[in-house]
Amino acid sequence: MTNKINIEDMPAEFAKFLQKMNFWEVDFFERRKELVSQGVENSELNREYTKKLENILDKYAIKDKSNYGRLIDLGCVRPATYDPESDKFEVVSKNTDEIVVQVQQVKGAETCSRIYLVRKGEDWKIKKKEILTYDDKWRRASL
16 A cells, blocks of 8 residues: 555544544453353343444444444454554545545454545545455445
């Protein structure tokens, strides 16, 4: 990736989304791990973190089936899916109403994704996320 950017150089809403998603996933992972180690049912925890995730998505993403797909399957992994401290960012395209940011995970699955941001009034919202598949094709993915 050539046009590397820092999290501070992206729209504020996108930077906040990455930070909030990272916190959500790290916190959920730790709490879930603790309950599993105690043999405790975690349906209440799932409800709590579903609501927290829904609040993040409502604030930063356009509501559609793919963007909200993670609410159906509350995945959380270590290292977290979003890590603004270590992920590499590249602006693939940019105009006044849309920015496409390519995100390369450095830790964990090392997934390469593209996140499409669109301007809604004065704010930026996530329109969609795509991930690069093993056969070098872009496929829609949940946030």
